Amino acid sequence: MPRALFEPITARNAFVFKTVRLRALQDAPYAFSATYAKESQFPDAEWARRAERWNGETGVGFLAVDGDNACGIVEAFLDANATRAQLVSMWTAPTHRRRGVGRLLVNEVLRWACLRGASSLLLMVTSNNEPAMRFYEKLGFGRTGRTGPYPHDTGVLEYEMSRAVS
Ligand SMILES: CC(C)(COP(=O)(O)OP(=O)(O)OC[C@H]1O[C@@H](n2cnc3c(N)ncnc32)[C@H](O)[C@@H]1OP(=O)(O)O)[C@@H](O)C(=O)NCCC(=O)NCCS
Numbered sequence: 001m002p003r004a005l006f007e008p009i010t011a012r013n014a015f016v017f018k019t020v021r022l023r024a025l026q027d028a029p030y031a032f033s034a035t036y037a038k039e040s041q042f043p044d045a046e047w048a049r050r051a052e053r054w055n056g057e058t059g060v061g062f063l064a065v066d067g068d069n070a071c072g073i074v075e076a077f078l079d080a081n082a083t084r085a086q087l088v089s090m091w092t093a094p095t096h097r098r099r100g101v102g103r104l105l106v107n108e109v110l111r112w113a114c115l116r117g118a119s120s121l122l123l124m125v126t127s128n129n130e131p132a133m134r135f136y137e138k139l140g141f142g143r144t145g146r147t148g149p150y151p152h153d154t155g156v157l158e159y160e161m162s163r164a165v166s
Contacts, residue, residue: 004100007062017047018042027093058116071101075088078116085113087106087123121165141162
């Protein structure tokens, strides 16, 4: 397989963005607070609006692409005071896992967060998502101790993880 590349989410690839995001929500509902049932009802104008929101100022999104095939996604946004960035929507297609796609996308978010002057990158991961926790640990994230509720299952928590932006 050729090495996956990445491209920023923009209004030009909003339809691919929509397709990948909906695939992620269908494939890994346990990993996200958002749901396929809700987002699959969004009109195309909403996807275009979201794509424009990731314009690199206070938010950014990247797609991983393998030839014509989009195989991963990540999004991130700055907190109000811009010292911290939040990573969300992380997903690699099952066909492309364990090939460095996730690492590639997180590294792009780190590069962006550094350029925007953020000092730390945070995320929330569900307590039943061991593979994702191992992945984030490998990339230098650690649990902060903060937790939150997971809206779809009272038996599951969301764990906050963070790492320095360097
Ligand atoms: C978690 C996820 C994004 C990882 O993506 P990926 O592209 O497979 O990750 P990479 O190939 O870049 O992995 C980098 C390193 O992380 C670690 N890692 C990745 N997946 C792992 C797993 N399932 N178990 C243990 N370690 C893992 C490995 O050390 C890996 O390096 P190696 O393959 O050389 O050993 C992917 O499994 C996924 O999309 N899962 C479903 C959605 C999800 O859980 N998203 C997270 C929401 S918080």
